[in-house]
Amino acid sequence: MDGEVERLRALFELFGTTQAAGRSPVYEALSAAILDDAELLGLMLGTPPVQRKPSLLFACVNALLAEHPDEPLAAYYPTHGGRRDVDGQLMPAFRALCRTYRDPLVTLLRTRSTQTNEPRRAIALHLAVSHLVRKWNSPVAVAEVGASAGLNLSFDRYTFGTELLDGDLEDLLSPTPQVTTRLGIDAHPVDLREPVHRAWLEAFVWPEQVDDLAMLRTATNVTLAGGIRVVAGDAARDVERLLSAVPGDEPLVVFTASLLSYLTPDDRSAFLAQLDVLARRRTVAWVFAEAPGLLARAGIEVPPELAGRNSSYLVGTQPDGELLALADPYVRRLAPRRTPDDDFAWVP
Ligand SMILES: C[S@@+](CC[C@H](N)C(=O)[O-])C[C@H]1O[C@@H](n2cnc3c(N)ncnc32)[C@H](O)[C@@H]1O
Incomplete structure (x- = not known):
């Protein structure tokens, strides 16, 4: 003892x-x-x-x-x-x-167990979806795995977060994506309709984070009003089944933020293998905001100097291998990649 x-x-x-x-x-x-x-x-x-x-x-x-x-x-x-x-x-x-x-x-x-949902990460999803929409020129369906309460799925409906981008980089958030479906998957979904679930999310806001609490409440209201659903499912086992049911044939963006650290190496491979299966039927892109070291271990190519920086999150897309931004895990700071050969070496 x-x-x-x-x-x-x-x-x-x-x-x-x-x-x-x-x-x-x-x-x-x-x-x-x-x-x-x-x-x-x-x-x-x-x-x-x-x-x-x-x-x-x-x-x-x-x-x-x-x-x-x-x-x-x-x-x-x-x-x-x-x-x-x-x-x-x-x-x-x-x-x-x-x-x-x-x-x-x-x-x-x-x-009880730890349950957080950081709506600041929505800006990373917004950046990446806009990047893909510029390429595809198409409406998109969006799903988040490890979605918690699904707050990130309202990514294009928030006004906070944009202050992180320099004024001359606002074009990174355009065009405004046309989103056909929004679906969250989580091993332990948070149901925002339940006051006790909302209170538990708020319990993880630290005593001094008054602005974060206001942001969380705004994000909760926006997400509730949008009727966004988060269904129960495991990243390693249920993603293909649940996402096969997403209607339409427009491209599907699958987002994860701060999920990889919860998965074993085998579960990470199983998650990615399901995206490959889904991609046989429709265009699928994985958008991630995850620690670079974990991404490297999941087989994603990251600049070698970033692979040891697990205190930062890399924002990018697969399978096109685009790295779009480097942020801190709570996305209080976000540094967008400015040129294709930018390796983020300039980020302090
Ligand atoms: C740190 S939270 C991140 C939540 C949200 N993505 C965000 O950025 O705020 C990690 C989430 O992953 C979920 N999770 C953990 N293991 C999972 C698994 N095997 N399958 C699905 N979700 C999982 C947890 O329940 C939790 O909601």
């Missing part, structure tokens, strides 16, 4: 010093304090090993806070209207909430 405590402490240390540092003063301070909190570490050790993740504890507490916004902890969470800077009362307030709602917290910790 001591080994498990140390492993958990190491996870919180890593979360605080790498992920939260510089991005979330609240999660950075809490991660450091939880290292020495035997009660909270013990609570987490009472859950199955796969559930013992700092991000999951923070999401569970955030979900409880959304239900109980009068709790003192809310004062530290701008997403819940708080304005108080991190101080010595933050950890006591966090601990108090965990004690007051111990039973529901344990239930959440035991039963």
Whole structure:
């Protein structure tokens, strides 16, 4: 058990010093304090090993806070209207909430899993679909595998994201694609019609990310209004069957963003093999926003200097082998390729 405590402490240390540092003063301070909190570490050790993740504890507490916004902890969470800077009362307030709602917290910790949907990635899909439409000059059907709630499938209906592109690159988003079908596939689909599903997506927004919360809510409303469906299915097994049912013979764009890391090497091959089968019947392109190293391991040619940069996402299309942009995983920055021989070496 001591080994498990140390492993958990190491996870919180890593979360605080790498992920939260510089991005979330609240999660950075809490991660450091939880290292020495035997009660909270013990609570987490009472859950199955796969559930013992700092991000999951923070999401569970955030979900409880959304239900109980009068709790003192809310004062530290701008997403819940708080304005108080991190101080010595933050950890006591966090601990108090965990004690007051111990039973529901344990239930959440035991039963929930990480579920995010980053609508900023929609701009990558938009860029790539516009690129393909310029080439095909045709309407397109669009599907996302690993779609979560399907927010990226409203890619052409958002006004946010375009600020990432220089003014003189606006033509990269034209023409506006004519989309005939939008379909999401996910192993664990998020149903935006269900308040509890929406609340769980929001629980992964960090305390200081007020703009991200607003963006998520906008994207949720747009996607709900568009009636976009995300059906249950596995990337390695169900894609060909589900996408064979997409009507029409216009080209089909299959998008993945941040999916490859969830798949085993065999499952990645199985996913791509299904696209090959679909391509015997209609034009199919895979649009990806994924880590270059994982793309290289899936057999995609990436510039050698990028293959080690898994902290960035490469945006591109297959089978034409076009690399269109390099972005950070949350697409807060996006650098479009400017010329065919651009190797992104200029991107800091
Ligand atoms: C990090 S999220 C990314 C969601 C969305 N693509 C985005 O960019 O915001 C990864 C998604 O992949 C889904 N997923 C993981 N393994 C999968 C599989 N084998 N088949 C289908 N979906 C899977 C997860 O349920 C989750 O919704």
